[in-house]
Amino acid sequence: MQFDFYQIHRNTKFITLMLRIAKQSVFFAFIVFAFFGYYYQLDRDSVFIFKYIGTAMAAIATIKVSIFFLFRNYRKVLGGNLRHIAILGGANKDTEQLKNFFAKRPDYGYRLKNLFDTNDSFNIQEFTDWVIENNVDEIFCSVPALTNEQLVELTDFADNNLRTLKFLPDTTAVLSKQLHYEYYGKTPILSLRQIPLDDPVNN
Amino acid sequence: MQFDFYQIHRNTKFITLMLRIAKQSVFFAFIVFAFFGYYYQLDRDSVFIFKYIGTAMAAIATIKVSIFFLFRNYRKVLGGNLRHIAILGGANKDTEQLKNFFAKRPDYGYRLKNLFDTNDSFNIQEFTDWVIENNVDEIFCSVPALTNEQLVELTDFADNNLRTLKFLPDTTAVLSKQLHYEYYGKTPILSLRQIPLDDPVNN
Structure with missing residues (x-):
């Protein structure tokens, strides 16, 4: 959506934040100039308007960047604003990489509670009871480690108990891969994402 | 991307086309008013500018809608601008539905060349040879009917021979489901699409 410059989450990168502020500035500038185009009687000098936009965006950018780093330090140093997570899928390359990432980056505020092995003795019912007991907020779930029925059951559980479910593909x-979703009549069809050069903006 | 109002394909619905024209009008109106806000010396009446935007957008909309229906009729009546397709995956509910859709809607310009059964005697090499021989442009491929190795092989073939590959999930x-793609460090993570009400625009 166009207004994705308000979508700053804990896993948003700093460079993305800066790009979104730049995008917001351009958007805001257009709105302000459109306002003065509509109220043409006001007859303001463009340099004056640019100064206003510059000041406003500098203030917004300062606040956004400060909040971004304040939250990071709050999570890292004081250990607040945490999310408790569980990883499902045993120790393989992908889960290890994710585990190391969370250990290395405490500023993201994810605390790994447990890494579950999905061997034969694994039971979804026991797992969901454990999730509720331990107030786990997010479940990262390795797709190849679970059957489709288990995935459906987990999705239902996450929906009903307001937990976030994420997948390691x-x-x-x-x-x-990144897929594009579209409909042919009533049939959903996935197509591979278009090449960036097909997008007129990048030409 | 913001400029998706230029993305009109043969499988775009008429209602989507109209929505994109509306979006383009709003976008265009902002640009024009921003222009008059910047060149404040021009001092034009807003009613005059609205008349200009209205005329311009009416012309653009007429051309877009005419081309849309001209192409549809060209495909339906004269049978030009065709795409030859093949469906992989034998006769099941989804492939049948897709097959019926293409038969019922000749205005989409898809001509089904063959529906392949992926039983034990199915051979990717033979299939790709057949695709090249018959100038098939798009391959619709049922995901559960093929193994992952076969899917990878098909993707490589499609990339190297400029054929479009689409998946029936x-x-x-x-x-x-519609998934959202993001990175945690180097690990790609899929999350279920956000609820539309989480989007600030819909609030």
């Missing part, structure tokens, strides 16, 4: 699978 | 699978 099987990186060798074709369907883990 | 297993509609019972969790991962056939």
